[in-house]
Amino acid sequence: MLIEIVNLNKSYRGGIQALQDVNLKIDSGMFGLLGPNGAGKSTLMKILATLEIPSSGNIKIDQLDLTLQRKQVRASLGYLPQFFGVYPQMSGYEFLYFIAQLNGVPRKKIHSRVMETLEDVALANARDRKVKTYSGGMVRRLGIAQALIHDPKLLIVDEPTVGLDPEERIRFRNLLSTIGKNKVIILSTHIVGDISSTCDDLAILSQGKIVYWGSPATLIQKAKSKSWVVECPEEAYSEIAAHMQIISTIPSSGMLQMRVVGEPVRGFHFAPVKANLEDAYMNFMEEQTGERVDEDMLQEAK
Numbered sequence: 062m063l064i065e066i067v068n069l070n071k072s073y074r075g076g077i078q079a080l081q082d083v084n085l086k087i088d089s090g091m092f093g094l095l096g097p098n099g100a101g102k103s104t105l106m107k108i109l110a111t112l113e114i115p116s117s118g119n120i121k122i123d124q125l126d127l128t129l130q131r132k133q134v135r136a137s138l139g140y141l142p143q144f145f146g147v148y149p150q151m152s153g154y155e156f157l158y159f160i161a162q163l164n165g166v167p168r169k170k171i172h173s174r175v176m177e178t179l180e181d182v183a184l185a186n187a188r189d190r191k192v193k194t195y196s197g198g199m200v201r202r203l204g205i206a207q208a209l210i211h212d213p214k215l216l217i218v219d220e221p222t223v224g225l226d227p228e229e230r231i232r233f234r235n236l237l238s239t240i241g242k243n244k245v246i247i248l249s250t251h252i253v254g255d256i257s258s259t260c261d262d263l264a265i266l267s268q269g270k271i272v273y274w275g276s277p278a279t280l281i282q283k284a285k286s287k288s289w290v291v292e293c294p295e296e297a298y299s300e301i302a303a304h305m306q307i308i309s310t311i312p313s314s315g316m317l318q319m320r321v322v323g324e325p326v327r328g329f330h331f332a333p334v335k336a337n338l339e340d341a342y343m344n345f346m347e348e349q350t351g352e353r354v355d356e357d358m359l360q361e362a363k
């Protein structure tokens with residue numbers, strides 16, 4: 062499968078340009094789309110899912126033109142929106158049955174397809190429970206199930222781990238990487254940790270523009286020799302924070318243990334550490350766009 066996005070622009074009413082001249086090629090495995098709030102991630106996802114129309118530009122999915130051949134394109138993709146609503150009174154089984162009907166799964170095959178998909182997302186045991194009794198993680202997995210019910214080649218998931226506890230988040234990431242062995246997945250997130258372990262390729266969107274497109278390893282390479290840990294008194298926090306990016310802070314007996322990125326401030330002992338994707342993202346955003354990353358992006362990544 063090959064997705065080619067050429068000179069894509071999207072303006073909303075009121076003059077907001079949500080996407081500016083976006084060019085990307087996405088071919089196999091898992092593709093991560095990273096960016097802060099309002100960067101344009103959901104807009105790009107909705108356009109790929111054929112739910113928003115581009116203002117200009119071209120998108121081809123396996124040679125099919127996304128705007129001219131919407132019906133064929135729709136048949137080959139599944140989409141989990143950022144805000145996924147369920148019918149709380151239905152059971153998981155009933156919900157998926159309903160979605161399978163809507164997606165044109167042949168009637169005779171619906172039962173087996175629903176059972177198979179429930180199995181794939183580890184909800185088989187909960188299939189007869191009303192969806193309103195599901196945990197947040199279970200609802201997200203049901204969201205993946207509804208996107209997969211017609212066995213699409215491409216899965217588009219928009220911020221799928223928001224609101225999940227750390228255990229569910231890891232479980233969810235593992236589920237996606239299993240699915241990614243046979244399908245192309247495009248995953249958007251503002252949480253760096255969602256991308257680090259799983260994605261083959263990633264792009265960073267910032268204010269509607271693609272500012273990075275490549276492998277996680279190449280991004281990490283750009284932050285080489287810029288990651289440090291430092292122990293300092295609490296009073297020194299603001300001095301260091303004024304010159305470097307703080308990745309994490311752990312207080313310990315009146316001192317602070319900090320992980321930081323950037324040029325070391327004089328007067329403290331900085332011990333070098335190997336850069337990870339969080340460090341690299343912080344470093345890149347600061348260098349390229351002058352944007353400071355939301356602290357929650359990193360908090361949630363832990």
Ligand SMILES: Nc1ncnc2c1ncn2[C@@H]1O[C@H](COP(=O)(O)OP(=O)(O)OP(=O)(O)O)[C@@H](O)[C@H]1O
Pocket residue numbers: 073074077078079096097098099100101102103104105143220251
């Ligand atoms: N339907 C709409 N009408 C007008 N403006 C919109 C609409 N949808 C999004 N926008 C604007 O377009 C820009 C990009 O929004 P989008 O939702 O694509 O960002 P995002 O990266 O998904 O953000 P988040 O991380 O908060 O989900 C924002 O400035 C947003 O306010």
Ligand SMILES: [Mg+2]
Pocket residue numbers: 102103104143219220
């Ligand atoms: Mg969004």
